[in-house]
Amino acid sequence: MNWPHSVTPEALLKKAREAQQAAYVPYSRFPVGAALLTAEGTVILGCNVENASYGLSICAERNALTTAVALGERHFVAIAVVGRHGEPCLPCGACRQFMAEFNAAFFVVLEEGTESLLYRLDLDLLPHPFVLEGAFPLEA
Numbered sequence: 133m134n135w136p137h138s139v140t141p142e143a144l145l146k147k148a149r150e151a152q153q154a155a156y157v158p159y160s161r162f163p164v165g166a167a168l169l170t171a172e173g174t175v176i177l178g179c180n181v182e183n184a185s186y187g188l189s190i191c192a193e194r195n196a197l198t199t200a201v202a203l204g205e206r207h208f209v210a211i212a213v214v215g216r217h218g219e220p221c222l223p224c225g226a227c228r229q230f231m232a233e234f235n236a237a238f239f240v241v242l243e244e245g246t247e248s249l250l251y252r253l254d255l256d257l258l259p260h261p262f263v264l265e266g267a268f269p270l271e272a
């Protein structure tokens with residue numbers, strides 16, 4: 133797969149591992165870290181944040197995306213996600229849809245053993261996202 137940036141998948145995974153340190157997971161005890169790469173090379177971190185009202189919990193991926201948007205970033209090329217060491221932590225359906233809002237062809241970097249595993253959102257993880265006809269969020 134043709135990686136689109138000078139920041140490597142391995143460097144992005146390392147950042148995701150750093151982000152995982154901040155995870156707030158008293159209920160699942162399953163910390164997740166995400167590192168989001170912008171076209172300009174900025175890396176924005178996210179971790180999962182859980183709540184006593186379980187359904188309110190936010191995933192690491194959406195935390196990174198909403199943080200990035202609040203910082204004025206909208207042009208994303210890739211996201212690295214880590215959970216248990218060496219096991220691919222595949223983004224949930226809600227996070228896939230959230231990514232597709234900004235870039236249908238997002239690169240998703242996961243860990244498999246000591247290797248990085250690359251997926252494309254449009255080709256592998258969410259080939260048929262929900263789209264709202266007539267809405268152009270990047271131009272808004």
Ligand SMILES: O=c1ccn([C@H]2C[C@H](O)[C@@H](CO)O2)c(=O)[nH]1
Pocket residue numbers: 157160162163164179180181182189190191192193213221222223224227
């Ligand atoms: O890709 C994923 C999958 C799960 N979680 C979180 C949600 C919850 O806090 C915990 C267990 O599901 O992991 C993420 O942050 N990202």
